[in-house]
Amino acid sequence: MSIQWPLVFFTLFVGLGCGTFVGSVILTEWYGKAKQIRTISSLIAIVALGIGGLSSTMHLGHPERMFGALGHPTSGIFMESTMIFLLGLTIIIYLLAVRRNASDATCKLIGTIGVVLAVALAFVNGDAYVMAAIPAWNTWILPLLYVASAAVMGCFSIGVLLAHTANYDTATIAETAATTSMIKRAALITIAIQAVVLVAYLVHIAIAPYPDVTRSVSRILVGNLALFFWGGLVLLGLVVPAVLMIKFYTKNAQGISPHTSITLGLASVLVAGIVFRILMFSLGSSIKQLF
Structure with missing residues (x-):
């Protein structure tokens, strides 16, 4: 199957928005x-969702066809568009609550509703x-895999915001250390989960019915997709982000600033996200013998 670039960027940016x-x-x-970081992270999430939604309309060739697709409630486009709208609306309500200094319980409730919608959207x-x-x-x-990818991107996105807004005065050193420790732990756990799910996906391809060379494990590991897998997914998607996250606010990090390390990590996982989608479309051959 040819690579559907609008869908590549649709799912990538929606995943980034959900994860953030x-x-x-x-x-x-x-x-x-x-x-x-509540306001800036929410704004970034809305922008990412908007870019993703715009990319989705480009896949239809003529954006006005989106209205026809929305007329079919059981279609994937309808479900994704509805969830993007609901999540975007929830984020806007959350921003208004933060802006109006609503109680912690209110902000937490609205934010939690958004979390449920975001996880569901990444899964959908x-x-x-x-x-x-x-x-x-x-x-x-x-x-x-899409949920795991969104989680990893979200950890690095929040890490970049923390590095950019961190206050270095003595009064906040302990709080900054505790916060970055949480981000490190969450990122490393999600990277590990992503690695496990990726291996499970390879096992599925190996045992899937109707085997064909176009979607074989050998094509991924040693064939013409090996560079994408080893270089894009393993190296840029797992090894490099893990190393850079470990260096995030680590003492004696050999001259690498926290902002630089975490920004490079975010760039790495974004590229890996694109590579995974390229790999997925490259394996998207149908059961030809049934046609």
């Missing part, structure tokens, strides 16, 4: 830390590709 908002709410509302983005006619996609592991 979820990470922000968990850190600021659930744990009460780094509340200075992957679930839209689960098709029986495409063996490499016909697995629930695929939407789990």
Whole structure:
């Protein structure tokens, strides 16, 4: 299957928006830390969702066709568009609550509703590709990969915001250390989960029915997709982000500033996200013998 670039950037930016908002709410509302990033992280999430939604309309060739697709409530486009709208509306309400200095309980409630919608949206983005006619996609592991990818991007996005807004005076050193320790731990856990789910996806491809060379594990590991897998997914998606996150606010980090290390980590996981989607479309051959 040819690479559908509008869908690549649709799912990438939607995942970034979902991950950023979820990470922000968990850190600021659930744990009460780094509340200075609530507004900027929410705005980034809305912008990312908007870019993703715009990319989705480009896939239709003519954006006005979106209105026809929205007329079918059971379609994937309808479900994704509805969830993007609901999540965007929830984030706007959350921003208004923060702006009006609403109580902590109110902000936490609204933010938690947004977290549920964001996780569901990331899952639905992957679930839209689960098709029986495409063996490499016909697995629930695929939407789990989308959720894991969104989580990793969210951790690094929040890390960049923390590095950019961190206050270095003595009064906040302890709080900054505790907050960055949480981000490190969350990022490393999500990277590990992503690695496990990625291995599970390879196992699925290996045992999927209707085997074909176009979607074989050998093509991924040693064939023409090996560079994408080892260089894009393993190196840029797992190893480099893990190393850079470990260096985030680590003493004697060999001259690498916290902002530089975490920004490079975010760039790395974004590139890896694009590479994964390229790999996914490259494996998207159908059950040809049935046609």
